[in-house]
Amino acid sequence: MSSPEHKQKIWSLIKDIKTGMMTTRHGEELRSRPMVLVQDEYDGVLWFYTDLESEKVFELESDNDVCISFADPDDHVYVSLTGVGRAIQDKTLIDKYWNPFVAAWFPDGKDAPNVGMIEIKVVKGEHWNSDSSKMLKSVKTAKAKMKGEQPDLGEHEKFGLDK
Template sequence: MGQAQSPKQNLAGNDAIKKIKELAEAARTCFFTTKSESGESHSRPMSLQEVDENGVLWFLSAIDSNKDREIKNEDYVELYFMNNSSYEYTFIKGEATVSQDRALIEKYWDSFANAWFDGKDDPRISVIGVKAIDGYYYETKENKAVAMAKMLFAAVTGSKNEDGGVEGELKV
């Protein structure tokens, strides 16, 4: 028996930005992947500060980190957001920039960052902006319990009952 597929809903422009904002801000944390000079991928968890109206994802970082150095060498990055409690997954490809603009640091500073920095005036603080280019998303239309029940029913009966999800491409 074939596997049921979720309905496709590809999004572009402002609709894609709204979906990125909705899903990424709900997940809050992602694997942030950069490339080293030798071409190796490096991933680390990062906490999202905001997705702005232009589709830029903002993160606090440290100017002396490998991540910041790798972005200065290669601005292409990939972000993997997972909100397992809601069965929402988002993959974003984008171009990153590193800044030490005081206004951006002030805007995105939160007390959680004190774990890594000596206050918001720490000279090591940087802000990374990732301009989303495109990506892919998957989300359930119903709550986790309903989606899980549908998947379990399909597994037990062998039916093609889909899990109530929707997925599609994101083109900013």
Template sequence: MGTEAKTDQIKFLKDKVEDVRIAMLVTVNANHEIHSRPMGTADVDEEGNIWFFTNEYSSKAEEISHENKVVVTYSNPNNNTYLSIKGTASLVDNKEKMKKLWNPIIKAFFPDGIDDPKLTLLKVDTEEAEYWDSNSSKMVVGFQMLKAAITGKRYDQGDHGKIQL
């Protein structure tokens, strides 16, 4: 893939993530059980990596130490946009990066701020992203679904594709 095409794909990914900000992070624990939880996205960098703040001693951190393949999903039902990202997770203890990504909302979870000894970054190296995007309001989607049901024609769900990084 050319540099320009990759840059366009990363921009597309970043735009979709920034519309939602809250993701579901899916991990697998040592017993091979699936575990998911909401996470606030701190950043999507220029390489397409997704960054979160987390507690270094949390269950997600332990799960990543056993199995670092994760799925991150974003859902914006108001815009009928959905995104599923496969990647490899790692914990990154980098105070400079934390300072760069810090925002006041994070203090609600880490009252001691940047100096909280439990605070670390969780980085997901994006490998593949799949998206569904109809760019229509709920009312338009509802009308199109009803029309498809009445006419017997298949409902067109809009734009769907994959991004490989």
């Protein structure tokens, strides 16, 4: 797990990206789909709305290991988080995070029987953050190659279990 400071770091990297690609296992295949964050803070758990009758929910029931990745190529920020996912129907959470964007996906409203939440408890992850432009990266890479070193292209950190 990570410290409160590190959780704030992760949140600072993903909060403006909002949409992550969640990967689940469908039999022997891996499947990814976009999921939109609904929370306004991060404490080691990510929350997303879902249709409780969707394939991703059935996939989580048979294998609850998930990976969700966030990318902002314009700002050179990349985050991959691995955790345990589950679908729940918690009216308190549904009410707490409900908004007009979510309502567009659920035309029968928040009290419809298929409205639920996906909870991902993050156990490990990795992030990259480089504020360098492509040109600066190219220069750093060329200099490092000439010196026989690896280029410093920004921050990269692994955290959690089995770093």
